[in-house]
Amino acid sequence: MRSRSVAALVAACTLALSGCSLLPDAPGSLPTNFVPAPSVSPGEGPGALSPDGFTAAQRMTVRVRNVGCGFISTGTGFALDAHTLVTNRHVIEDTKKIQVQTYDGRSINATTASTTTVADIAIITTEESLGGTFANVARQDPVESDVVTVVGYPKGGRLSTVSGIVLGESPDPLGSAIGAVLATTATVEPGSSGSPVLDEDGRVVGVVYAKNKSNQSFIVPVSTLKTLLDETSLLVPEAAQC
Structure with a gap:
């Protein structure tokens, strides 16, 4: 596992939501024909998405599989259009192949x-259409x-939803x-990285990218994401490894 960011993670007492030596065990290797099972409901309680809202969110949200040099990790992403999606930078680091x-x-x-x-943001493009619904x-x-x-x-499992309150x-x-991020009470897990x-x-x-030991989650706010989409010079190609 990669160790270059371990000291920073310990000092911050936080967990970036991807597999590394200080984090919960990453999910094991999955077959390439893995079919994510959808959640059976949009959730309950204050702030829960309507059935229509959940259907739209399900169709735009994707599972990102990073096949790297001797490891496989998973995260989440969401479609901006038929060929473009957003996830976290750390989800695709040291990648050989992204599925x-x-x-x-x-x-x-x-x-x-x-x-x-x-910010901890990555933009992925595909030749084949993502289909579905867009953000x-x-x-x-x-x-x-x-x-x-x-x-x-979360944890590379089925699509799920969780609600919380923005703490500020x-x-x-x-x-x-660069600049502030937002903290929330929504409970997230490894594999949730890149979730809308x-x-x-x-x-x-916003975009989920980390949590702390108190189970507060941290999100890149939409204003930062929109700046990146408008200022493409801030984005640099991610070179394939191995």
């Missing part, structure tokens, strides 16, 4: 990937006390972002 698995079980190979040092990106960041819902593939702005506990964070209307307001 995207859609809600209906299709496996699609990534053609290019770009990352940034501004409705919010205009503004959520604010303290807003209810949000995270949609993703926070310095990036991992030091991977949705407001009550199903709009993307």
Whole structure:
């Protein structure tokens, strides 16, 4: 496993949501024909997505499989359009091959990937269409006390949702972002990295990338994501390893 970021992780007392030596065990190798099983309901309680909102979120959310040099890790991503999706930088680090698995079980190979040092964000493109539904990106960041819902593939398992409250702005506990990030009470797990964070209307307001020992989650706000999408010079190609 990669060790170059271990000291920073220990000092920050946080867990980036991917497999490494200090984190919960990463899921084992999966067959290439793995079909993610959808969640059976959109969830319950305040802030839960409507059935229509859940269906749209399910169709835009994908499972990202990083086949690296001697390891396999998983994360989550979401489609911006038919050939472009968002995930975390750490989800695709040291990759040899990136596979995207859609809600209906299709496996699609990534053609290019770009990352940034501004935040823990990666943009992946595919030649084959992702199909499904695409993200409705919010205009503004959520604010303290807003209810949000995270949609993703925790621990590489089935698609699931979890809701929480935005606690407010926070310095990036991992030091991977320029500027503040947002902390929430939504409980996330390894494999949730790259999950879209949705407001009550199903709009993307952020991207999950880490949690701390108190089970608070941290998200890259949508304002940062939109800056990256508008300023493509901030993105650099991710070179294949091995």
